[in-house]
Amino acid sequence: MDLTLVSALAARDGLIQPLPFLQRRAEKSSATDTSSLADIGQEEYARLKNHVQEVVRQQMNLEEVARSRDPVIRNRFKSIVLRAMRDLDVRVASLAVPALVQRLFDDILGYGILEKFFFDPEVTEIIVNGTRVQIMKRGRRVFVQERFESVEQARQVVERMLAPTGRRLDLANPRVSARLFDGSRMMAHIAPCAVDGVLATIRRFRQDITPEMLLKNRSISREVLDFMRACILARLNMVIAGGTGSGKTTFVNVLASFIPHDESVVTVEDTAELQLQHPDVRRLEGRPPNIEGKGEITLRDLVKDALRMFPDRIIVGECRGEEAFDMLQAMNTGHPGSMTTIHANSARHAINRLVNMVQTAGMELPRDAILDQIADAVDIIVFILREKSGRRRLDHVVEVVGPERGADGIIRDVKLNVLWQYNPKTDSFEWVAKEFKRAEILAEKGGWRCPYLS
Incomplete structure (x- = not known):
């Protein structure tokens, strides 16, 4: 039994007091604040992310990573994060833990800054052009505030999307078309086809059209x-x-x-x-x-x-x-x-x-x-x-x-x-x-x- 996970869930539901490594420092305390990034700062977040990423690499095989949306895999990932927080003495409020786990999941196993757009039913198109992101919502294309830190990060996210499909994107095959986990269709290019390093167009199909x-x-x-x-x-x-x-x-x-x-x-x-x-x-x-x-x-x-x-x-x-x-x-x-x-x-x-x-x-x-x-x-x-x-x-x-x-x-x-x-x-x-x-x-x-x- 994962005592760390059980303890975190019990604390979340008010059954026990939060464990020390889940508590926020008293001087930064705020009972209603759920912003994990504000709690730990960018440097501490990067340290936690690198640690979790290495553990995931050691403990999860490629097949499990490709099935990252499986609830069992997500629970394993959450357990890894909670253990890492304890080992690294990362302290955040218990209410902020779910947001932190989700952010780490998005960055390590998910689609990074694109993740939330896959769960917005009104988004019908997602475009990655270099580090910039554009979406189509209610029939209009708009650029979003979020940007990838680098073209390499954007490419890594695109490659994670492709992993479960068995399609490859490399210099020998710089263009690919694939169907993603939710039925979306992605057309992706990398250099030399993509002038800005990476270009991916994802067409999503609404489930509620009747x-x-x-x-x-x-x-x-x-x-x-x-x-x-x-x-x-x-x-x-x-x-x-x-x-x-x-x-x-x-x-x-x-x-x-x-x-x-x-x-x-x-x-x-x-x-x-x-x-x-x-x-x-x-x-x-x-x-x-x-x-x-x-x-x-x-x-x-x-x-x-x-x-x-x-x-x-x-x-x-x-x-x-x-x-x-x-x-x-x-x-x-x-x-x-x-x-x-x-x-x-x-x-x-x-x-x-x-x-x-x-x-x-x-x-x-x-x-x-x-x-x-x-x-x-x-x-x-x-x-x-x-x-x-x-x-x-x-x-x-x-x-x-x-x-x-x-x-x-x-x-x-x-x-x-x-x-x-x-x-x-x-x-x-x-x-x-x-x-x-x-x-x-x-x-x-x-x-x-x-x-x-x-």
């Missing part, structure tokens, strides 16, 4: 949301398009919550980000090549694997290349109701992006054949964006009507029909279509009857 939250944030209207739910129930194939940080992944998460629970879903992602609220989800994640350039698992490989897993629907987190061809094949061959996201500036631009991506698959298909496949496979394209104010919202929804042929009979484009359009003057979403090709399907299978057509 259909109701989208409505509260005015990202969508109740009428459009009901329409989108009907599209999911009717198993229409959908493409979610938008720019970087526009909320495509979040939107897919919300839409997937409408998928009936008796259907099976397979997700395919380069770095797993989707967090579908569904009981039957099988997740596949790609893998980059190792340092020898071997072992890569591409999205195209995984989409092909997904087709052999007999799911009801396939969701590709983001189509960026040749996997678009296989995604269209999935939509056309027994997997209606599938979804994917792509980077595009509009629904029309999404068509061109799909064509370009399919052409990279090396199938030597002519453009008109690709357009024909897109017209057959895709039913609905949703375009979303992020405003300068930071608000992420739907901008327009279109249905794919079919191939558009020239006078010579060759397919020149894909005909689109704009259904919903955001009106900035009224800050509302309006139905603008005079006809709707899939009206009967949505009424029959989705339970949505269009009230806007005569």
Whole structure:
């Protein structure tokens, strides 16, 4: 039994008097002061930190360090800190001990000055650029007051983030993409790629985004949301398009919550980000090549694997290349109701992006054949964006009507029909279509009857 830990907990709860090594010197005493750094000073904190760091190095192996967020490991770390305080005669008020332990954990096993931002639900992006830190909160990027002491310290924190993922960041591999413990996605670079020594961009995904939250944030209207739910129930194939940080992944998460629970879903992602609220989800994640350039698992490989897993629907987190061809094949061959996201500036631009991506698959298909496949496979394209104010919202929804042929009979484009359009003057979403090709399907299978057509 760790008597030091038990004593500290008992003192915290008022069961016994604090042990001498936990007490603050009388001349600095303040019953309500919980600032450990003010208690011991920077020099004494550095001495304690170095001691704890050395003990951790001796007593914890790499696997345990990688599992630093395990409650058992955290308790071991706390015990090490309390012993170190006793051995070094570091005296602080019992109320200040938890803050001191947490600060040491952040600096030694955690993410240092970044730690607190991982537990702020409103922070959606964390950027480390050299020693400076920038966050995105409520849609706005701001620099925070905290800074790393050096580029080396910043790099050490980034490497601690990567440790549990098995990814490496060194001169031979100065750029890496990884998924962190909470599902966040990190893209990190070091010199020579990063001019300022280290550059890490961490995209966090809020767990509390629900259909109701989208409505509260005015990202969508109740009428459009009901329409989108009907599209999911009717198993229409959908493409979610938008720019970087526009909320495509979040939107897919919300839409997937409408998928009936008796259907099976397979997700395919380069770095797993989707967090579908569904009981039957099988997740596949790609893998980059190792340092020898071997072992890569591409999205195209995984989409092909997904087709052999007999799911009801396939969701590709983001189509960026040749996997678009296989995604269209999935939509056309027994997997209606599938979804994917792509980077595009509009629904029309999404068509061109799909064509370009399919052409990279090396199938030597002519453009008109690709357009024909897109017209057959895709039913609905949703375009979303992020405003300068930071608000992420739907901008327009279109249905794919079919191939558009020239006078010579060759397919020149894909005909689109704009259904919903955001009106900035009224800050509302309006139905603008005079006809709707899939009206009967949505009424029959989705339970949505269009009230806007005569």
